[in-house]
Structures are given as structure tokens and as C-alpha cells.
Amino acid sequence: MTKPPKQKRKRGLVLTLEGLQKLQSAKIASEDKENRGDKYTLEDLSERVGVNCVTVSKVLSRSDAVDKKTLELFFQAFNLVLERADHTNLDKSRHLDWGEAINASVFYGRIEELVTLEQSILRERCQIVAILGMGGMGKTSLCVKFVEQNKENFEYVIWRSLQDAPPVNTLLASLIQFLSDGQEIEAVLPEGTLGRATRLLYYLQEHRCLLILDNMESVLRSGGRAGHYREEYEGYGELLKKIGETEHQSCLILTSREKPKEVVSMEGSALNVRSLMLKGLLPNDGQEILKIKGISASDDELRTLVERCAGNALALKIIATTIQDLFFGNISEFLKQDAVVFGDIWDILEEQEKRLSDLEREILYWLAINHESVSLSELQKDIISPLPLHKSLEVLESLVRRSLVEKSTALFTLQPVVMEYVINRLVGQVCEEIETQNFQVFRRHALIKATAKDYVRESQIHHYIQPVIDRLLAVFRSQRKLENYLECSKK
Numbered sequence: 001m002t003k004p005p006k007q008k009r010k011r012g013l014v015l016t017l018e019g020l021q022k023l024q025s026a027k028i029a030s031e032d033k034e035n036r037g038d039k040y041t042l043e044d045l046s047e048r049v050g051v052n053c054v055t056v057s058k059v060l061s062r063s064d065a066v067d068k069k070t071l072e073l074f075f076q077a078f079n080l081v082l083e084r085a086d087h088t089n090l091d092k093s094r095h096l097d098w099g100e101a102i103n104a105s106v107f108y109g110r111i112e113e114l115v116t117l118e119q120s121i122l123r124e125r126c127q128i129v130a131i132l133g134m135g136g137m138g139k140t141s142l143c144v145k146f147v148e149q150n151k152e153n154f155e156y157v158i159w160r161s162l163q164d165a166p167p168v169n170t171l172l173a174s175l176i177q178f179l180s181d182g183q184e185i186e187a188v189l190p191e192g193t194l195g196r197a198t199r200l201l202y203y204l205q206e207h208r209c210l211l212i213l214d215n216m217e218s219v220l221r222s223g224g225r226a227g228h229y230r231e232e233y234e235g236y237g238e239l240l241k242k243i244g245e246t247e248h249q250s251c252l253i254l255t256s257r258e259k260p261k262e263v264v265s266m267e268g269s270a271l272n273v274r275s276l277m278l279k280g281l282l283p284n285d286g287q288e289i290l291k292i293k294g295i296s297a298s299d300d301e302l303r304t305l306v307e308r309c310a311g312n313a314l315a316l317k318i319i320a321t322t323i324q325d326l327f328f329g330n331i332s333e334f335l336k337q338d339a340v341v342f343g344d345i346w347d348i349l350e351e352q353e354k355r356l357s358d359l360e361r362e363i364l365y366w367l368a369i370n371h372e373s374v375s376l377s378e379l380q381k382d383i384i385s386p387l388p389l390h391k392s393l394e395v396l397e398s399l400v401r402r403s404l405v406e407k408s409t410a411l412f413t414l415q416p417v418v419m420e421y422v423i424n425r426l427v428g429q430v431c432e433e434i435e436t437q438n439f440q441v442f443r444r445h446a447l448i449k450a451t452a453k454d455y456v457r458e459s460q461i462h463h464y465i466q467p468v469i470d471r472l473l474a475v476f477r478s479q480r481k482l483e484n485y486l487e488c489s490k491k
Contacts, residue, residue: 012065019071019086020062021103026078049077062097064182096151097178099159100214101144108292109285110142116276117146121210121251122153126272128244130216130263131255133278134403134418135348136314139255140214142278146253147212154250156209163215168235172196175211179203193235197242204243204250216256222355225394226401227261237262244273257352259401277403280311280415289313293320297331305331308340310415315345340420349421352404359387359395364404364414365445368422371459373411384444423463430464431471 015023031039042053049056050073058064059074068087075082120126131139151157158178160171173186176199190196203209219233220226229237240262243252254260259275266273281289286306287299293316295302309315319340327333356364366382367374380392387395396412399405405412414422426441433442447464448457473479 013068013071013087014062014065015059015071016086016088019082020060020098022080022086023060023074023078026080030078049073095154095156097156097158100161100163101147101159101212102140103144107138107141107145108288109281110138110145113142113276113278114146114149117142117253118150120274120276121146121253122150124272125249126251126274127248128240128252128254128263128266128273130259130267130273130275131253131278132259132275132401132403133257134312134415135257135352136312136345137278137280137403138313139278141313143212143214143253143255147210151210153208154210155207156203157212158209159212159214161214162218165218165230165233168193168219168233168239169196171213172200172239176200176203179207179209193238194242197239200239201242201246201248204248207250209250211250211252213252213254216254216260217258217355220256220258220260220355223357225357226258226398227264236260241266257403258355264401279406280309281306281313281316282311283307286311286313286316289316290320293317293324295320295323295329295331301331301335304335305340308335308416310417312345312417314348315340315417318344340417345417346421349418352402353421353425355402357395357398359391360399360402362444363392363395363399364422365426365441367405367412367414368419368426369445369447369460369464371419371456371463373408373413375410376412379412427464427467427471430468431475434468434472435475 027040027045031037035044040048042056045056046053051070055066055070058066059070068082071087072082075086117129117131120129131143133139147157147159156179158175160166160174162171166174169191172193173189173196176184176189176196177186179200180203184199189199204211216236219230219236221228221230237260240252240254240260244262244266254263263273263275267275280286283303283306286309287302290297290302290305305319306316309319319334322342323329323331323334353361353364362383363379366379370378370382376389376392376396379396380386380389383392396405396407400407400412404414404418406415426445426447429441430445430447433439447468448460
């Protein structure tokens with residue numbers, strides 16, 4: 001295979017990650033204040049700073065060096081002072097491309113997970129490691145922290161977010177261009193995914209590289225089994241197989257709410273493909289997040305809130321802000337509301353629920369109705385239209401891979417945040433169907449089970465029957481009107 005041209009040494013300055021984040025924060029604040037929240041275009045920034053659009057792109061992408069005066073002009077344009085920590089020489093940082101990586105300055109715990117990553121990647125030389133978990137668990141933050149602590153072990157570190165679902169050939173061109181120091185551009189690369197993946201493998205074999213693909217679920221399809229690709233994104237599967245099955249000295253870390261099917265087939269405790277399922281923060285670590293957000297309360301109250309959020313880092317941060325803004329910092333008053341799923345937390349869970357098939361959604365509802373861990377055989381008894389055993393296993397496995405269902409030995413359940421979301425969705429759906437007389441979910445799910453244990457039935461009454469009654473009374477305004485409506489509905 002022909003080697004690429006010898007790399008030329010580039011001189012000049014690029015922003016450090018801290019400098020870029022400082023500049024981006026000031027830019028966003030200016031957009032909100034002066035531009036009604038609309039983002040500045042390249043032309044807007046060019047005019048504001050006094051440099052051409054190409055230079056603007058170089059500075060913000062950190063893809064090429066500029067002189068110090070240019071960086072000073074940028075900072076002055078947003079009333080900032082360029083400090084030594086804000087920039088570095090390109091020849092010292094040209095092998096580190098943070099892409100769209102987030103700032104992980106508020107990070108607590110995850111010591112065991114960091115040790116696991118170091119063991120798998122640095123000592124055992126795994127070629128693919130998938131960090132998995134539901135939205136908000138801190139997969140991206142964990143990955144950023146690992147990179148910050150271990151980047152010196154790699155010649156090249158490249159971070160790419162897949163949130164906007166770039167075509168795989170576009171991604172490969174970007175990776176190869178960086179690894180070749182700009183010598184191999186789109187125009188000279190093979191057209192096909194396999195050819196580009198092969199070219200990428202050349203660099204992964206020649207150098208010790210760390211690639212990070214964040215938000216892998218963005219290229220996976222909805223409405224079917226977990227881990228399969230959207231139409232025209234199957235090339236990502238080819239890429240994973242190439243990286244996982246070909247000998248090289250590099251590593252790919254991917255973060256995802258779902259486990260890609262290639263990871264399922266290639267992973268193993270003694271193999272070079274591994275996965276790490278991220279669960280909630282430990283109580284003490286969750287409490288530290290609440291404290292740094294300014295929440296003062298007893299250890300018992302803090303622990304209760306962490307448990308209700310199942311240690312979901314994003315949920316804790318959002319709730320801490322809500323407690324400050326709406327409850328004047330009084331955690332006791334917030335806990336009386338008996339709710340943690342709202343706002344951005346609701347949006348994350350709703351986004352994940354939309355990806356489900358009808359069968360996945362039905363089993364999710366039954367897990368919530370049971371309200372405690374149940375076996376596969378119990379779930380099969382619940383479902384009105386019985387499923388073959390292999391189909392039930394397939395659907396449960398898919399829900400586990402989507403990070404929505406937790407399993408322990410032969411039992412399955414939902415974590416508290418998912419449980420609260422599903423309960424609210426099911427209650428809302430039942431009320432809507434009663435009002436419209438268009439019964440779908442209500443025909444297939446019993447909100448209270450006659451065979452359930454007493455304490456489970458009491459929980460079902462509390463979480464389903466009473467909320468349904470309360471919502472319907474709010475619509476019909478009186479018990480008599482509601483009763484009359486229900487009587488008429490029977491006829």
C-alpha cells in the first residue's frame with residue numbers, strides 16, 4: 001500500500017479546549033443578547049472580528065494554525081482577554097482533535113468505570129469499547145474524563161459526535177484527513193466505504209490512535225430491534241466490523257443508548273471488543289453533584305433524591321436547578337411533589353420511547369404495571385395476545401440493549417426514572433382513550449391485577465387507578481357527569 005506524503009510541520013497557534021470553550025460561551029451569550037438567540041453566520045463573525053471566513057473556520061475548528069494577533073482579535077470582539085492558557089503551539093496539539101466534545105468540569109465518581117476503561121484500553125489493548133446507558137447517565141462525560149487523563153498514551157486522539165448523523169463516508173474522510181495531517185483529502189480518497197475504511201485502518205496500524213464516536217444511537221433505526229442501522233447508514237456496521245476484526249494498535253470508543261449489533265457479535269470478556277453498561281451514580285457521588293449545584297439538605301434527603309433519579313447525572317443537575325428556581329432551595333418541598341421526570345428529562349425519555357416497536361412498548365407498559373421485578377414467564381402471562389418464547393426473549397433483549405430495562409438473574413424491571421415516565425405515559429394514554437372511546441392500549445393492559453400481591457395492588461391503585469380518576473374528574477368536572485359518560489359508553 002502506498003504511504004501518504006511526508007507530513008509537513010506546521011507552525012502557529014490554535015486555541016486550547018479551554019480557550020475555545022471560553023470563546024464559544026461568550027459568543028452564545030452575545031447571540032442571545034444582541035442577535036435574539038440566532039446563531040452568527042460565518043459572514044457575521046468575519047465582519048465582527050475583521051478576518052475572512054476561512055480564518056474564522058480555522059479558529060473555531062482548531063483545524064489549522066493562525067497567528068496570535070488573529071486570536072486576540074477574536075477575543076477582543078467578544079470583550080475577552082486572550083490569556084496564555086487559551087492557546088498553544090500547533091505542533092504540540094496537532095494530534096488532538098476534540099471535535100464537539102463537551103466540558104466535563106462537573107464530574108464526580110465513576111472511579112470503577114475509569115479503571116475498567118484503562119484496563120480494557122491501555123493494558124488489554126481492546127480495539128473497540130462501547131460505553132452504553134440511557135440518556136443522561138454521563139456516558140459522554142465519562143469518555144471526556146478518560147481522554148483527559150490518558151491522552152498522552154496515544155499519538156492521535158480524534159473526537160466526533162454523530163448527533164447529526166453524518167454519512168459514514170463523510171466521517172471517514174474527516175478522520176483520514178486529520179490522521180494524514182491534511183495530505184489525504186476527500187477528492188483523492190476511494191468512493192466506497194470499504195475502501196475508505198481500509199485506508200483508515202492503515203493509520204490505525206501505523207499509529208496508536210484513539211477514536212471516539214459519540215451518540216452512536218443517532219445512526220441506528222427506530223421501530224425495530226435495537227442495534228440495527230437506519231437506511232443508508234449500514235456503512236457504520238461495516239466500519240465497526242473492520243475496526244473490530246482487523247489487527248491494529250488503536251482503539252475506538254463509542255457511546256450509545258443502544259448496543260450496535262456488531263458489538264453484540266464481536267464482544268467478549270477475553271476478546272478485543274468490550275462493552276461497559278453505565279448505571280446510576282453511587283449515592284455519595286450523586287450527592288456531590290447536588291451540593292456543587294448549591295443544594296443544602298440533610299444526607300437522608302440528598303440520598304432520597306439521588307435514589308429517585310436512579311443516579312442519573314443529568315436528572316440530578318436539572319432537578320437541582322428546579323429546586324433552586326421554584327422551591328427556593330428547599331429540597332423537602334420538592335420531594336413532596338413525588339415527581340422527577342419533567343422538562344429535559346421527559347424529552348430524553350420520550351425520544352427513546354419513540355424508537356420502540358409496538359411489542360417493546362407493550363412489554364415496557366407491563367413491566368411498569370407489575371411495579372417490581374418479574375420473570376419472563378410472568379410477563380408472558382400478562383400479555384393478552386401470547387407471544388412465542390423466542391419472540392418474548394427477542395423483545396426483552398432489545399429493550400435491555402436500548403438501556404431501558406434492567407435484568408438481574410432471570411428477573412426484569414425498570415429503573416425508577418423510566419418507571420415514572422412509563423406510568424405517566426400509560427395513565428395519559430388511558431385517559432385519552434376513555435375520552436375518545438378509541439380503545440387501543442386500554443384493551444390490552446389491566447391497570448390493576450387481581451392476582452397481584454396486596455402491596456403491589458395498592459401500588460397499582462396509587463399509581464394508575466387514582467391518577468386516571470383524578471384526570472377524568474378534572475375533564476368532566478363532577479363525579480356524576482363522569483359516571484353518566486361511562487354508563488353511556490357501555491351502551
